[in-house]
Amino acid sequence: xxxxxxxxxxxxxxxxxxxxxxxxxxxxxxxxxxxxxxxxxxxxxxxxxxxxxxxxxxxxxxxxxxxxxxxxxxxxxxxxxxxxxxxxxxxxxxxxxxxxxxxxxxxxxxxxxxxxxxxxxxxxxxxxxxxx
Numbered sequence: 001x002x003x004x005x006x007x008x009x010x011x012x013x014x015x016x017x018x019x020x021x022x023x024x025x026x027x028x029x030x031x032x033x034x035x036x037x038x039x040x041x042x043x044x045x046x047x048x049x050x051x052x053x054x055x056x057x058x059x060x061x062x063x064x065x066x067x068x069x070x071x072x073x074x075x076x077x078x079x080x081x082x083x084x085x086x087x088x089x090x091x092x093x094x095x096x097x098x099x100x101x102x103x104x105x106x107x108x109x110x111x112x113x114x115x116x117x118x119x120x121x122x123x124x125x126x127x128x129x130x131x132x
Contacts, residue, residue, distance in 0.1 A: 002129060007072035010082060013110055014064025016103065017089065020057030020096070024050050031101035038095050045099050056092040060085055079118050079127050086111040086118075 023032040024045050034044045043049045063085035070078030090111040093104050117126045 003072050003074055007068045009110070010064050010068030010071060010078075010085075013089075013107060014061050014068060014085070016107055017057045017061040017064065017092075020092065020100070020104065021054045021061065023099075024054035024057075031103065032096075033099045035098040037099065038097055045096060053092075053095070056088060056095075060089040060092060063088060079123065082114055083118050086114045090115075 019030055020032070023029045029045070032045055034046050037043050037045075037050070037053075045054075063081055067078050067081035067085050069075075070081055090108055093100055093108045093111070097105075116122070
């Protein structure tokens with residue numbers, strides 16, 4: 001049962017990253033703003049560079065989907081995948097802080113909580129709660 005408690009939020013968080021990827025490619029930004037990213041005023045989400053960087057949203061999606069499925073299926077590697085996904089996600093959200101909707105900013109808080117829970121000193125204790 002506990003594996004679903006962590007697996008489901010990881011899957012949902014992964015799905016949310018598709019919004020960032022799609023916002024770079026479609027006309028309807030779905031809550032995103034075509035604002036410049038953190039490092040330059042000329043690079044926006046729908047610019048050529050922004051579209052290239054949208055692969056980070058896609059990568060976050062893939063890694064979190066893997067982590068969620070790994071947690072549900074009780075795979076030993078799911079915590080590492082979740083940590084990697086959280087780092088990529090947090091980096092991507094911070095880069096596009098001016099452009100992301102409130103939900104993505106709340107997603108950054110989820111990433112931080114995930115890192116706190118899975119990294120030392122609590123990581124092993126948290127993972128053991130989920131049947132590993």
